[in-house]
Amino acid sequence: MRMEELTWEEFEKIKAKVSAVLLPVGSVEAHGRHLPLGTDVFAPLEISKRVEKKLKEKGIEILIAPPIWYGHSFVLNVYPGTINVKADSLRRYVRDVLREFAEESFSKIVILNGHGGNVYPLIEASEEVAESHDVEIILINWWIDFREEILKICSSQGHAGEDETSVMLAIAPELVRTEKAKGEKRSSPVRVIRRDIGLELFPNGVNDDPQGATKEKGERILEVVSERIATLLEGLL
Template sequence: MRMERLTWEEFEMAKAKASAILLPVGSVEAHGKHLPLGTDVFAPLEIARRVEKKLKDKGIEILIAPPIWYGHSFVLNVYPGTINVRADSLRRYVRDVMSEFAEEGFKKIILLNGHGGNVYPLIEASEEVAESYDVGIILINWWMDFRKEILEICSSQGHAGEDETSVMLAIAPELVKMEKAKGEKRSTPVRVIRRDVGLELFPDGVNDNPQGATREKGEKILEVVSDKIAKILEGML
C-alpha cells in the first residue's frame, strides 16, 4: 500500500495493521545516454511493490512510503541532470524522516536503497535514529546485497551496466535507448576523490558494458531479488 495515496484516516488504519514501513531511497543522476535519470528510484520502487505483494500473500502487511529521490552523487555530478545532495544533508534528512516514522509508532523501518553514494549516509542516519527510538532499521542495498544472485543472471554488474539496464528494460522499456547503450568497466587501485573524476571512471555516465542487457534478464533479477528480500523480511517482521 502506497502511503501517499492515503488520507490521514486511512493512514491511521493502515499503520495499525502494518508490520513495518518501507522507505525507498535513490538518486537523480546520469546513467549513461541510454537510461533515465531516475533509474535508482524506479528500481527500488518496483522491488518494493513486488516485496509487498509477496509478504501480503504470507499475511504480512507493510506500508510503502514515498521515495526519497535525491541522493549523494558527488562522482556523477560532472554530468547534466545529476542532482547531488551533500552526504551530511542526506543523513540529516533521512534521519528526520525515519524519526517521524518512529514517532508515528512504527517499530520496524526498512530502507530500500538504490544508489551506492547513499550507503554511508544511510548507515549513519539509521544509527542516530536507533539511538533515540525503540525501533529496528533494516538497510537493504539491493544490487550489493544480492550481487551473487545477480551475477548468476548477468555476465557483469556496474553503473548503468548490464544489470541496471536489464532491470530498466523490465520496468520501463519505453525509457531505455538501447541504441545508445555502450560502456566499459573501469576502476582504480585506490579511491581517487576529485571534482572531475567521474569523467575518467564513468565515461558518458557508465561503468560497465550494458549491451548484453535484456528484458528477460531484468525480470529474473527483479524476481530473485524481491523473493530474497521478502523471505528475509518474513523472518524479521
C-alpha cells in the first residue's frame, strides 16, 4: 500500500500491522538522450510495487513511502535537467525522514536506492538514526547488490546502458527514445574529481552501450531483482 494515499487515521491503524516501511530513493539527472530524467526513481518505485505484491502473497505486509526524488549527482550536473543535491544536504534530509519513521514506531525501514551518488549519504544517515533509535535499517542498492543476476541477462551494465534502458522499456516504453539510444563504456583507473568530468566519463550522459536493450530483458531484470529482494526481506522482517 502507498502511504500518500492514506488518511492519518488509516495510517495510524495500518502502521501497527505492517512489518516494515519501504522508502524508494533516486535522483533527477541526465540519462543520455534516450531515457527520462526520473529513471532512478521510476526503477525503485516499480521494484517496490513488485516486492510488496510478492511479500503480500507470503502474508507479509509492508508500507511503501513516497519516494525521495532528488539525489547527489555531482558528476552529471554538467547536463541540463540534473538537479544535484549536495551530499551533506541529502544525508541530513534522509536522516530526518528516517528519524520520523522511527518515531512513528517502525522498527524496520528498508531503503531501496536507485542512484549511485546516494550510497554514502544514505549509509551515513542510516548510521546516525540507528545510533539514536531502536530501529533496523536495510539499505538495498538494487543494481549493485544484484549485479551478478543482472549480468546473466544483459551483456553489460552502466549508467543509461543496456540494463537501465531495458528496465525503462519494461516500465514506461513511451518515455524511451530508442532511436537516440547510443553510448559507450568509459572508465578511469582512479577517481578524478573535476567540475566537468562528466563530459569525459559520461558523454551525452551515458556510460555503456544501450543498443542491446529490450523490454523482455527489462522484465526479467525487474522480476529477478524483486524476487531476490522479497526473499531477502522475508528472512529479515
